[in-house]
Amino acid sequence: MFSRLSGAVLRAFLMVMLVVTPAILVPHTGPDTTQIVAFMAIIAAVMTLFEYSATYPGLVEFRDAPPFNRIRFISLFLTVFLLSIIARNAPEASDMTRLIHAVGARIGQAIDFPFSPVNLVVLMLPPDAPRADVQQLRTAAGISYLVSLLSLASLLIALKTMNWPGGKKSFNVWINLPTFDPTAGSDVVYRLERDALVNIALGFLLPFLTPAVIKAAGSLFGTVSITNDHTMIWTIAAWAFLPASLFMRGIAMGRIASMIKAERARNLAKDAREGRLQAV
Structure with missing residues (x-):
């Protein structure tokens, strides 16, 4: 219980750091923005604390299957941090800041x-x-x-080197996929493979659809000031992180489906061997 609670507190603190990073690094953050950031940080911390301190699962998927959520968090935190450095645009920029600008500019132009x-x-x-x-x-x-590409590569490396999500302990579908009911509907493997394809397709389409949706929303509800530093940071972070997260979820669900199929094949082979032995 104590280890679960301490882990939840640590994760809540990390979520607070994620939310407040732009407000800390970007200069001239107004008081209204500071209040909104503080409010969102409290909400993120409370939700994370309740989710990870609870014995039973809530909404967070792959809660007990590291390093899936760790890769996603590091990806989002690194994205927000680098975007904050870019938005900061300090005149006395360090070599690291200039390197970040140069790498981003080269990739963006390419x-x-x-x-x-x-x-x-x-x-x-x-x-x-x-x-x-x-x-x-x-x-x-x-x-x-x-x-986002590096986060996808990290997950693929974890799949190969750590045999994720199997590893050293069994994978509990109920805890790690709380919104997925394996007893409902058709065959669980078919549903997992279908959801995997849907997530991968959405992950591919979302980078193209998000800018169009933002422009359409701007024409209906007023122009979104993407040049505002905080708006730019969170908009671009969501634009890059959400598709990568959907890709990762699709890959993970496909992996789980393949594990279930392999386990079924082993059980069928075992039953067939036992049947032959009984016949003899």
């Missing part, structure tokens, strides 16, 4: 071709946007895309 996700993000800006804003948004999109 994949900023017509109808690419980065190109669609840049098109969210008005046609008369200053060149500096365009370059900053392209750099932010490039560095975020890089982090």
Whole structure:
């Protein structure tokens, strides 16, 4: 109980650090923004504390199957941190800051071709946007895309090297997939494979759809100021993180489906051997 509670407290603290990072690093954060950030940090901490301190699962998937959620958190935190560094744009920039800008700018320029996700993000800006804003948004999109690709690579490495999600202990579907009912509907393997394909498809489409949805929402409810530092950070972070997270969820569910099929095949082979022995 104590170890679970201490782990929940640590995770809640990390969530607070994630939420407040832009407010700490980006200069000239207004008092209204500070209050909103503090409120969101409290909500994130409370939800995380209750989720991870509870014995029974709630909404967080793969709670007991590390390092899935750790990879996702590190990916999101690194994205928000790097975007905050880019938005900070301090005149006395360090070598590390200049390196982040250079890497993001190179990647952004490399994949900023017509109808690419980065190109669609840049098109969210008005046609008369200053060149500096365009370059900053392209750099932010490039560095975020890089982090999302690295997170996917990290999960694939974990699948190979750690035999995730099996590893050293059994995988509990109820705890790790609390919103998935294995007893409802058709065959569980079919449903897992179907959900895996849906998540992968959404992960592929979301980088293209998100900018269009934001522009459409802006035309209906008012223009979204993507040039605002905090808006830019969280918009680009969500644009890069959510598709990668859906990709990872799809890969994970496909992996679980393959594990169940392999276990069924082993059980059938075992039953067949026992049947032959009994016949003899």
